[in-house]
Amino acid sequence: MSLVQSVDWVAIAAPVIAALAGLALLVADLFLPPERKHLLGWGAIAGLTAAALSLLPLVGDHRATFCLTDTPDVCSYRADGFTLVVQLLVFGGAVLTALLSVHDVKETGLPAGEFWFLLLSSVAGAALLPAARDFATLIIALETASLPAFALVGLRRGDRLSAEAALKFFLSSVVATAVMLLGVSFVYAASGSLHFDVIADGLAKTDPRLETLATVGVALTLVGFAFKTAAVPFHFWVPDTYVGAPVPIAAFLSAVGKAVGFTGLILVTLLAFPAYHDVWGPVVAVLAALTMTAGNVAAVRQRADAPHSAVRLLAWSSVAQAGYLLVPIAAAGWSDDPSRAVGSTLAYALMYAVVNLGAFAVVAATGSRRIADQRGLYAAHPLTALALAFFLVNLAGLPPGVIGLFGKVAVLGTAVDAGLGWLAVVMALNVVVGLYYYLRWTAQLFREPAKDAAKVRMPRVLGAATAVAAVVALALSGAPQLILKFADQALL
Numbered sequence: 237m238s239l240v241q242s243v244d245w246v247a248i249a250a251p252v253i254a255a256l257a258g259l260a261l262l263v264a265d266l267f268l269p270p271e272r273k274h275l276l277g278w279g280a281i282a283g284l285t286a287a288a289l290s291l292l293p294l295v296g297d298h299r300a301t302f303c304l305t306d307t308p309d310v311c312s313y314r315a316d317g318f319t320l321v322v323q324l325l326v327f328g329g330a331v332l333t334a335l336l337s338v339h340d341v342k343e344t345g346l347p348a349g350e351f352w353f354l355l356l357s358s359v360a361g362a363a364l365l366p367a368a369r370d371f372a373t374l375i376i377a378l379e380t381a382s383l384p385a386f387a388l389v390g391l392r393r394g395d396r397l398s399a400e401a402a403l404k405f406f407l408s409s410v411v412a413t414a415v416m417l418l419g420v421s422f423v424y425a426a427s428g429s430l431h432f433d434v435i436a437d438g439l440a441k442t443d444p445r446l447e448t449l450a451t452v453g454v455a456l457t458l459v460g461f462a463f464k465t466a467a468v469p470f471h472f473w474v475p476d477t478y479v480g481a482p483v484p485i486a487a488f489l490s491a492v493g494k495a496v497g498f499t500g501l502i503l504v505t506l507l508a509f510p511a512y513h514d515v516w517g518p519v520v521a522v523l524a525a526l527t528m529t530a531g532n533v534a535a536v537r538q539r540a541d542a543p544h545s546a547v548r549l550l551a552w553s554s555v556a557q558a559g560y561l562l563v564p565i566a567a568a569g570w571s572d573d574p575s576r577a578v579g580s581t582l583a584y585a586l587m588y589a590v591v592n593l594g595a596f597a598v599v600a601a602t603g604s605r606r607i608a609d610q611r612g613l614y615a616a617h618p619l620t621a622l623a624l625a626f627f628l629v630n631l632a633g634l635p636p637g638v639i640g641l642f643g644k645v646a647v648l649g650t651a652v653d654a655g656l657g658w659l660a661v662v663m664a665l666n667v668v669v670g671l672y673y674y675l676r677w678t679a680q681l682f683r684e685p686a687k688d689a690a691k692v693r694m695p696r697v698l699g700a701a702t703a704v705a706a707v708v709a710l711a712l713s714g715a716p717q718l719i720l721k722f723a724d725q726a727l728l
Contacts, residue, residue: 244315246299247300247301249287250323251363253283253286254284254287254327254360255356257280257284257356258352260283261349261353261356262349262353265349265353274342274348277337277341277348278338279352280352281338284327284356287327287359288331291324294320295320299314300313300314301313301314310431310434312369312370313367318366319366321586322495322582323363325491325495325582325585325586326496329488329491330362332593332705333355333484333487335597335700335701336483336487336698337355337485340483340484344392346391347391350387351388351391353384354384354388355388358380358388360380361377361378361379361381361382361384362493364380370429371430371432371508374500374504375417375420378496378500379413381496385493386402386406387402388481388482388485389405389485389489395480398481399480401476402477402480404472404476405477407473408463409463412461415460416459416460419453419454419456419459420457422449422450422453423450423454423457424453426439426447426453433507435508436508436510436511439508440510442511454512457504457509458516458519461501464497464500464501465561466494466554471527471531471555471558474552475548475551477489477551478548478551479605483600484600486550486551490554490592490593490596491593494557494561495589498581498585502578502581505520506574506578513570514569516569517566517568517570518566520566520569524559524562524566524663525663527559527562528557528662528663528666529559529662531552531555531557531558532673538552538673540680541607543605543606545605545607546599550595553670556670557592560663560666561581561588563581563651563663564577564578564584564650565578565581566651566654567651570655571650580647581647584646587640587642588643590639590705590708591626591631591639591705592631594702595631597698597702597705598624601698601699601702607677610677611681611685612682612683612685614681614682617694620694623706624681625682626709627709628674628677628678629675631670631674632667632674638714639713642717642720644667647663
């Protein structure tokens with residue numbers, strides 16, 4: 237077998253640019269005086285924008301790199317429609333996170349060079365992951381995205397909540413990775429390969445003596461990704477991690493971090509384990525039902541006047557949304573066209589990323605982590621209040637939040653088409669439960685302000701981040717079919 241590799245630099249340009257930009261900012265931090273450190277943030281935004289623009293030549297063009305020359309169909313990195321959609325989500329979310337972080341880094345005194353290096357390193361790993369077509373590349377990308385995130389969560393030195401959040405996040409992720417690696421080792425023993433295509437063929441013809449080993453390997457690998465996607469019962473790290481992290485990093489984890497976990501789950505189930513759909517299909521369906529229910533019940537219990545109530549509610553909301561995102565993956569286990577079923581997950585993920593990042597942007601812009609402190613926000617900042625209300629009704633799936641409604645209908649449709657009527661009913665009931673806490677928060681924005689309410693400051697850069705998210709959400713609500721058609725092209 238030849239070890240000569242062919243490399244398509246256009247195909248790998250996006251993660252490479254993000255990684256090089258991070259290194260450049262770390263070096264530049266050594267030479268910039270303190271009063272000019274803020275320029276690093278704008279350099280990070282420029283680097284992320286350049287990485288996103290480097291994806292344009294790949295639109296409508298499927299490329300592969302790192303392929304064995306005598307087996308050109310077996311590649312470790314493939315830039316196809318699926319990769320492009322997820323990478324656009326990653327870089328779009330990263331740019332908005334960077335906009336939110338410019339003010340936060342300056343005001344809280346976070347070490348600028350380290351912060352931007354860690355953020356861009358995590359983004360590079362997240363951009364690499366959707367193109368992975370073997371377990372070695374997948375795990376390297378997953379850890380490259382995760383390890384900097386631990387440091388970002390705990391970067392506020394001397395803050396007890398931040399340190400505790402980073403420790404919980406780190407321990408849960410390490411356990412998930414250990415379980416996943418054990419599962420992958422079993423799969424390798426049963427199939428003799430780490431490449432997804434070869435594994436799929438090998439598991440379809442597994443020696444009966446190795447069938448138990450393969451089944452256990454598949455199950456353990458799924459457990460590892462259940463941690464990464466914050467599926468119940470592996471969701472316990474989410475609320476404390478979001479509360480302890482800087483708000484922009486909590487937003488990053490809720491959108492980009494979640495996309496990483498779900499992308500990996502889609503790749504291993506559809507590409508590596510199709511022969512075991514009767515194993516992972518029911519498991520993912522049950523996880524979806526439990527996750528959306530636990531997230532919504534916990535969100536309903538949040539009190540507006542409790543410390544960090546806005547961040548905690550968004551954290552539990554993200555757990556519930558993870559349950560919705562699992563539904564199309566479960567449906568793929570029974571579907572005749574699993575790739576199209578998973579397209580609904582990507583469409584919903586794109587919608588969720590826009591409006592959830594927008595909600596976090598408003599929390600960061602108002603400088604308050606309590607819902608009670610946003611009471612009467614409309615009186616002081618009407619446009620910001622209207623933007624937050626729009627984000628929340630999208631998360632709830634109510635008009636005029638058209639993209640939220642379309643996303644939930646698309647997800648429900650996959651469950652019905654796959655014959656999972658019970659799961660569709662569970663999701664419909666959970667959507668109704670979600671209406672309560674999303675609308676309760678929305679109502680707070682338009683009530684009379686409390687007499688002792690603190691004055692809300694609105695830094696320009698945070699207002700700009702909120703406006704960007706609102707404009708994108710409004711544009712997609714005007715033409716929701718665009719996001720559905722775009723995600724529909726992401727076939728594996």
